[in-house]
Amino acid sequence: MTREPIATHRVAHVSDSHFTASGLMHGSVHVAATYSGALAALEGSGIAIDALVHTGDVADAGEADAYRAAAILTRETTQRTGWPVLWAAGNHDVRAAMAAGLLGEPATDGPLDRVLEVRGLRLVSLDTSIPGRVEGGVDEAQAEWLRSVLAEPAEHGTVLALHHPPVPVEVTAMARLHLEHQDRLEAALAGGDVRAILGGHLHYATSSVFAGVPVHVAPSTAYTIRLTRPAGGIIAVDGARAAGVLSLYDDGRVGYSPIPADPQHVLDSTPEDVFLAMGVDVEH
Template sequence: MTREPIATHRVGHVSDSHFTASGSMHGTVHPAATYSGALAALEGSGIPIDALVHTGDVADHGEADAYVAAATVTRETTQRTGWPVLWAVGNHDVRAAMAPALLGEPATDEPLDRVLEVRGLRLVTLDTSIPGRVEGAVTEAQAEWLRAVLAEPAEHGTVLALHHPPVPVEVTAMARLHLTEQDRLEAALAGSDVRAILGGHLHYATSSVFAGVPVHVAPATAYTIRLTKPGGGVIAVDGARAAGLLSLYDDGRVGYSALPADPQHVLDSTPEDVFTTMGVDVEH
């Protein structure tokens, strides 16, 4: 009999919803509907989720009405599921409009770095946005704040969420829009209990390792970007959307799964008990 690791926590991950005050973008994309599809994929999986993390670019132009729409759509799901939500700030976001609508806090221009504790798991968002710029950064003050947060380990470790992910960028045009000051972040993470980093910004799914920590990037819920050859530019498409599911296990490992968010045709459905006569016995 083999033993499968047991998930102690699961975190739903969405990114780059790009809500607009008009309700549409690029003529055919309706961000509220595509974002709802991602939340439905998470909820419809039936997997118990402890928290939802949105890794930024909640709105496309930082409009106050766009954040109200994002809050409304999110609340339609969280009222049923009870998921607490942690919001990261992206380069399209405006802090002063985002804080009142999504965090229930006074308008501010200061970085929206926040901490959420869920059953011994610490979730941290680091605001990597630079107002008026597309690329991201970590300031020395933020690095010091993060070091202070991480000084005492959490019971089940920490998950760090930020908009600009510290990963190699395959779409070369996007490299100019990447996270700067990565050395500051690396130093802040040294010796810490951070088990995974969640990011967005790139609009395509990718993964890497940074400072010894696995990094997982969710594709956008608004529209996605195709991988292209070096120098191939950026091709945005209406499709291939997904939500992510981060699973943290009792043996110290983490896993990350993509849940397609676009409409799908179910080909077959097989009951669980069919598999009890196959393979080897597994202890859960």
């Protein structure tokens, strides 16, 4: 009998919703609808989710109405599901407006670094935004803050959420807008209990490893970017949106599963009973 590892926690992951005060992006994308579609896909999956993480660019231009819209739509889901939410700031976000309009906190221009604990799992958001810039960074004070947070191990370890992911970037234009000071982040992670890093910013899904830690990047819920030839610029497309689910298992492993967020046509549906007589039993 095969024993599958048991997931102790599952974390839903969305990114780059790019809410606007007008409700539109590129003249035709209704960002509230595409974001709601991602949340509905997560909720409709039936997966037991412990928390929701948004890895930044919540709003496209930092407008107060955009943050209010994001807060209202998210709350409509979390009131049903009970999911706690951790927000990370992106380069399109404005810290003061995000703190006041989304986090319900006093407006501040300082980094929006936060910690959320869920049944022994520690979720940490690190604000890699640099006001007025597109690329990301980690300053010395943030690195020291993160090091102090990680000094005491959490029961089930830590998941780090940030907007600018420390991964190789395939789209040349986006590579120019990457995370700087990665050496500071690597040093802060050394000896800590971070099991996975969640990121956004790139508008396409990718995975890598940084400082021995798996990194998973969710595409935007607003629009996605095609992988292009070197120096091919950026091609934004209306489709291929997805959320993700990070699973943390009792044997120490982690897994990451994309959840398509665009409308889909179901081709077939086979009940679980059909598989019971097909092969190897699985022990959970």
